[in-house]
Amino acid sequence: MEALGWWGVPLAVLGGAIRGSTPFLFVSLGECLTEKSGRINLGLEGTLVMGAMSGYGVSYLTGSPWLGVLVAGTCGMVLGAVHASICARPRVNDIAVGIALMLFGLGLAFYLGKPFIQPNAPRLPAIPFGWWSESPQVRAALEVNVLFLIGAVLAPGLLWALYNTRWGLAIRAVGDNADAARTMGYAVDRVRLLGTVAGGFLAGIGGSFLSLYYPGSWNEAISSGQGLMAVALVIFARWDPLLCLFAALLFGGAGALGPALQSVGITSGYYLFNAAPYVLTLLLMIATSSTQRTLKGAPSELSVTK
Amino acid sequence: MRLLGGSPRGAAEALTIPAGALAVSLILFGIFVALAGANPLGVYETIYSGAFGSWFSWQNTLQRATPLMLTALCTALPARLGLVVIGAEGALIIGALATVAIASVLPGASHWTVITAMMLAGMSAGGLWVGLAGGLRYYRGVNETISSLLLNYIAIALMNHLVGGPMRDPLVLHRPSSWHVGERNMIGLIPGMDVHWGLVFGVVGCIVTYVLMQHTVFGFAARIVGGNVRAARMAGVPVGRLTLVTCLIAGAAAGLAGTTEIAAVHGRASTSLVVGYGYTGILVAFLARQNPLAVIPVAILLGGIDAAGGLLQRWHDLPDATVHVMRGIIFLVILASEPVYGRLRVFQQSVVAPSNGAVPREAA
Secondary structure, three states: OOHHHHHHHHHHHHHHHHHHHHHHHHHHHHHHHHHHHOOOOOOOHHHHHHHHHHHHHHHHHHHHHHHHHHHHHHHHHHHHHHHHHHHHHOEEEEEEEHHHHHHHHHHHHHHHHHHOOOOOOOOEEEEEEOOOOOHHHHHHOOEEEEEHHHHHHHHHHHHHHHHHHHHHHHHHHHHHHHHHHHOOOOOOHHHHHHHHHHHHHHHHHHHHHHHHHHOOOOOOOOOOOOOHHHHHHHOOOOOOOOHHHHHHHHHHHHHHHHHHHOOOOOOOOHHHHHHHHHHHHHHHHHHHHOOOOOOOOOOOOOOHHH | OOOOOOOHHHHHHHHHHHHHHHHHHHHHHHHHHHHHHOOHHHHHHHHHHHHHHHHHHHHHHHHHHHHHHHHHHHHHHOOOOOOOOOOHHHHHHHHHHHHHHHHHHHOOOOHHHHHHHHHHHHHHHHHHHHHHHHHHHHHHHHHHHHHHHHHHHHHHHHHHHHHHOOOOOOOHHHOOOOOOOOOOOOEEEOOOOOOEOHHHHHHHHHHHHHHHHOOOOOHHHHHHHHHHHHHHHOOOHHHHHHHHHHHHHHHHHHHHHHHHHHHHOOOOOOOOOEEEEEHHHHHHHHHHOOOOOHHHHHHHHHHHHHHHHHHHHHHOOOOOHHEEEEEEHHHHHHOOOOHHHHOOHHHOOOOOOOOOOOOOOOOO
């Protein structure tokens, strides 16, 4: 940090934001898709950790980190399918099912992941956008992992798809008014199943980032709650995939602010910076909620916005 | 019988369906451990003996069930109003921090003064924490599920901040921890048992809130709100005050769990408080179908499964996470069994009794 002095802080925050935001980005895009179809899945925390475990395990066993990413996504799809099929039954509370799946996913990942705590698996590559610079800080900050780039392309892609394709219309119709969608001939439960399965796929990929890129190993404390935070993040982003990208960068950057300030000698309030995204989300909800109407942009079938 | 259903058939239904779901989940779990190469019957036996097989394992089980009873109330009570509160984790932490803080400003006070002060501090801090979510719900229309989830993370960050700085005990090296509340201020064990008094707080808390919700005007009004808010308003029920007071009591229960975790177990606040009691409590509440009295046996059952974890590793060479898988399977199967209520011919009378204590699906 000496060479750059205070300039090192924004640079480190930028690098940290890109790195830290990737799991947020994938989990929140997945949650966004699920919530758009009218269900909330609090189980993505379990999906994330399951993805981290399976991705790492497969990468270790086969030597291919990308195969690990694919398997992580597939595990997420299976957990998503479990969530959707239980929630499709009458009178079942989707929040409770989500928490049950979170605990189940965590348990299963710890159970199956025991043999993978020690060994080293091949990791995902990064693209060195900072090759032109002499400074190691600049190089470190601009080393962008490939999954982030995929997510950054996916976010506007999802936004476009939600508003310009038949699939997108089906998801929004089911999420805004299930009865009307049923009248229009949509199979409500099947659309929600697909929305939750696709959401699980993305969350699983987000998990594989944790074990295959940063922090880059598998252990039982690998997630710091990113899966649950994604729920807040989606609300913060107003159910807009593109805003999810910026919100993920903000959440990731807030996590990177503490360590960056610490490196220039500011150590107090480290953990309070970590709380910033939640305080911000809560203030945003207080400012925009009303007892008279629901949040703007919210799918009106969603239990938590009624 | 009146405790469960309202009619003998209702009570039979309320016992048979969870028991059936439990049996189904045990079969699924048996298949799971069989795939891992273990003998399912042997595993069942080990879990039973590890949880309830001896006086020693019973005490271990009850110890683990204690915080779950109190955190479950944090979800079960607001559920009567149709609210889904998931903020027990945060309320427990805030209650624990308040407990440590109050003990440190009463250095010379007598044992009982400090213990009373700690309990009051934990309960009021936890109560205000969840009360905030309730107030925001009523006055600003902020969804209580999301705000209580956010408050959990704010509480964790606040605790990390305090135990890493202003409240840090520099003598504890292995992890940032707060000051100790003092050995002489610790809540002791129930005479003749290796279980602390927190168990009594938990059981009393469940019974008192059961009476409150089932046998008082307050509870009756709360259930009307849970049934139909608009009808409750028309009938002149003070919805706002009920929401606030219920959330205060709910948070106070979780805050009390924080007090007992500090004053009977850990002595100081640290990340060892963040072990998911709040989230497991949510499921205890749902499995108990939001009935405070049913919370007691459900919490004991889950505490027992937890207690058996170590034995599985020792006797069957299964990872200790096996019990987490088992817990997950039980939760999922019991939640999936919800639609069965009111559908089995055996339990039907000519007039169908309304299922008691379930959260209306659309009410959040």
